Amino acid sequence: MLIAIAAVAGLAALLGLLLGYSAIPGRTESERLAGRVENLLPQTQCGQCGYPGCGSYAEAMVKEEAEINRCPPGGEAVVRALARLLAKEPIPIEQGAWKPKAVAVIDAADCIGCTLCLRACPVDAIIGAAKQLHGILASECTGCELCLTACPMDCIHMISAGVEAASWSWPSPEAARLVAA
Amino acid sequence: MHPPQPSPVQPPLGRFHGGIRLPDEKALSNGRPVGPAPLPSVLTIPLRQHIGAPARPIVGVGERVLKGQTIAAPNGYVSAAVHASSSGTVVAIENRPIPHPSGLGGPCILIETDGEDAWARLPEPLTHYEALDPGLVRERIRWAGVVGMGGGAFPTSVKLTPSPHNPVRTLIVNGTECEPYITCDDRLMRERADAVVAGARIIFHLLGAEECLIGIEHNKPEAIESLGLAVADSDLEDRTRIVAVPSIYPSGSEKQLIRMLKGLEVPSHGIPAQVGVVCQNVATAAAVADAVLEGKPSLSRYVTVTGRGIRTPQNLEARVGTAASELITHCGGYSRPIRRLVLGGPMMGMTLGSDQAPITKTAGCLLALTPEEAPDPGPALACIRCGDCAAVCPVSLLPQQLYWHARAGDLDKVQDYNLFDCIECGCCAHVCPSHIPLVQYYRHAKTESWAREQARRQAEHARNRYAARLAREHERSGAPRERGSPREKPAAAAGNPTMDLAAMQAAIAAARERAAAKRAARAGNGRAEAAPKAGTEPHEDRGHPARTRNPGSEGPDHGTVRED
Numbered sequence: 001m002l003i004a005i006a007a008v009a010g011l012a013a014l015l016g017l018l019l020g021y022s023a024i025p026g027r028t029e030s031e032r033l034a035g036r037v038e039n040l041l042p043q044t045q046c047g048q049c050g051y052p053g054c055g056s057y058a059e060a061m062v063k064e065e066a067e068i069n070r071c072p073p074g075g076e077a078v079v080r081a082l083a084r085l086l087a088k089e090p091i092p093i094e095q096g097a098w099k100p101k102a103v104a105v106i107d108a109a110d111c112i113g114c115t116l117c118l119r120a121c122p123v124d125a126i127i128g129a130a131k132q133l134h135g136i137l138a139s140e141c142t143g144c145e146l147c148l149t150a151c152p153m154d155c156i157h158m159i160s161a162g163v164e165a166a167s168w169s170w171p172s173p174e175a176a177r178l179v180a181a
Numbered sequence: 182m183h184p185p186q187p188s189p190v191q192p193p194l195g196r197f198h199g200g201i202r203l204p205d206e207k208a209l210s211n212g213r214p215v216g217p218a219p220l221p222s223v224l225t226i227p228l229r230q231h232i233g234a235p236a237r238p239i240v241g242v243g244e245r246v247l248k249g250q251t252i253a254a255p256n257g258y259v260s261a262a263v264h265a266s267s268s269g270t271v272v273a274i275e276n277r278p279i280p281h282p283s284g285l286g287g288p289c290i291l292i293e294t295d296g297e298d299a300w301a302r303l304p305e306p307l308t309h310y311e312a313l314d315p316g317l318v319r320e321r322i323r324w325a326g327v328v329g330m331g332g333g334a335f336p337t338s339v340k341l342t343p344s345p346h347n348p349v350r351t352l353i354v355n356g357t358e359c360e361p362y363i364t365c366d367d368r369l370m371r372e373r374a375d376a377v378v379a380g381a382r383i384i385f386h387l388l389g390a391e392e393c394l395i396g397i398e399h400n401k402p403e404a405i406e407s408l409g410l411a412v413a414d415s416d417l418e419d420r421t422r423i424v425a426v427p428s429i430y431p432s433g434s435e436k437q438l439i440r441m442l443k444g445l446e447v448p449s450h451g452i453p454a455q456v457g458v459v460c461q462n463v464a465t466a467a468a469v470a471d472a473v474l475e476g477k478p479s480l481s482r483y484v485t486v487t488g489r490g491i492r493t494p495q496n497l498e499a500r501v502g503t504a505a506s507e508l509i510t511h512c513g514g515y516s517r518p519i520r521r522l523v524l525g526g527p528m529m530g531m532t533l534g535s536d537q538a539p540i541t542k543t544a545g546c547l548l549a550l551t552p553e554e555a556p557d558p559g560p561a562l563a564c565i566r567c568g569d570c571a572a573v574c575p576v577s578l579l580p581q582q583l584y585w586h587a588r589a590g591d592l593d594k595v596q597d598y599n600l601f602d603c604i605e606c607g608c609c610a611h612v613c614p615s616h617i618p619l620v621q622y623y624r625h626a627k628t629e630s631w632a633r634e635q636a637r638r639q640a641e642h643a644r645n646r647y648a649a650r651l652a653r654e655h656e657r658s659g660a661p662r663e664r665g666s667p668r669e670k671p672a673a674a675a676g677n678p679t680m681d682l683a684a685m686q687a688a689i690a691a692a693r694e695r696a697a698a699k700r701a702a703r704a705g706n707g708r709a710e711a712a713p714k715a716g717t718e719p720h721e722d723r724g725h726p727a728r729t730r731n732p733g734s735e736g737p738d739h740g741t742v743r744e745d
Contacts, residue, residue: 038644041640042636042640043639043640043641043643043644043647044643045643045644045647053647053651054644054647055644055647055648109700110696110700112689112692112693112695112696113692114688114689114692116689122646122647122650123643123646123647123650124646124649124650125646131692140642140643140646142639142643152689152693153693153696163283163285164285164287165229165279165281165283165285165286165287166229166235166287167632168281168282168283168285168628169625169628169629169632170282170621170624170625170627170628171625172587172588172590172621172622172625173561173618173621173622173625174588174622
């Protein structure tokens, strides 16, 4: 009796698990590739490529709907990496230019609390409420500059992160050698 | 009573791969006893003298501080406190030149000294530390801001907290001091052998170790003898051995010393605790003794001021925050034009861009090298694949392969060749017949790898936040966000559907008028007034956002403090 109950219960559990797993849609080959392409993108979510986010741009590239040179924040390094992954020739970025990382800052004197920048921010880095002074979380800001166009008061500006001793990188002697040559 | 016998000196158990013999140049400075450095008029105390988060200032500008007072508290577990090394007034907390290879400044607390050198009230000595909770003793060491003074700069209280997974059997006290020129640890072992052994005993107790090995290069017989006497005087004698290690650079490197003293190999990417060993520098041990037995924080250290460019090379006990130039002046100044001023030894030290940089807890040596001592190697030639670099690498890496891949910027490949096991000792570059600055290639590849890793983490974070936002929008509107660039559709339309667009724009226009009126009232003295953007639609400009800025708004009329 007990053995029978255990056997049927075990079978039910096994089949349940099997059903549960089979209900999860498997990722197709192109989705997997899109995931890998997306991993190469800087995730600024700035929309300069013409797509609403890095994920959509990655999908478009995999579907061959978009060129690989539409990501100015990634710069040439990302174009090269994309070219390698998608087996294409690297091409120069056509619109926009690579800029060093910067974060947005709101001028407290001019902010009228319209909440437009809150809605424009793709990563919820801006905090505020209607008619209250808004603030930007520097640690969350990707530097996409979408809030700059959204602001009717033009009171948001970008501050470049600058180089600190802690984040400083040793220069390559190779660069110095080439300059000397 | 018979005089105490120094404990016996033992030969090392093993040896490490490669290494080079260097002329030790220690006779320049090891003959004179350590003298006190003068009290400078201004102390520049960096907030980051350790590995980990910079300390957080807890004093304000204008405040009077006393010697030994904590002026910056540790900011996190892996961080260290910073203390005032003399009494005086805090005159500024700002960026100043710090000893860093970049030559960039860092946050420092500036104290104008009053010459009184008045002590703050210090905590009670913990002479009976064995009866106390080890946590209390560790807390004292953390309070004292003790960090690895051999150059590692890792907060000592963290290192003295053994993990239950890696019980520590062996404490190694590192007195090798293998870099040429440097003699501060040598002098410390000769003059403060008791403090070194007392500190070793505290560390031994905190770690629950079973044996203590003291490694000293055999070119320091006086130090070996005085530490031998101090050990014989203590109750550690039966568990302690002094080992005279051969003077092969880099015998003082932690993993190489463990190899010699214990015959053990620390795993790649691992720490010594994984093989049951903890290594502490002799100066760290003395600082631990001062903190626990006298209640004194880490305020000063022995600094070797040497090189043929210095008139009277010697060791000084310098307060943390003393400018390098003050110590050099105290040693008679420069005797001749120097090629470079180095902080640390000639092999691993960093060139100081300015002799105004302050002494930190880890700055053991100021080295003024003349052109004869540090000749210009000339331009780097092509690698001839001689393989000398691999023969001398103490970590048994393949420096040539690392060089090719670092040069090509292939950060994955260099890591396949265990770049992060490189200790940057400089042996490979020293023997390279083509004078290739190999170590700089490795440092470049290391820092670039860290930067890439950090960018990857930030991208992952931003992606998650964006996904969360999309999910939220989807939930609210019941429909997925429509395709198309956010730059090409008004942000207002994507937002709150309950609020009428026209009403919202009217409200914004009204608010803008109010703000403009306020600003006009503020800018009474005829300065340029920031005009709001023309037109009411926030998106009349579809070009690059940087170009949509209204030049009128860039005037310095905001009256706000910017954080740059």
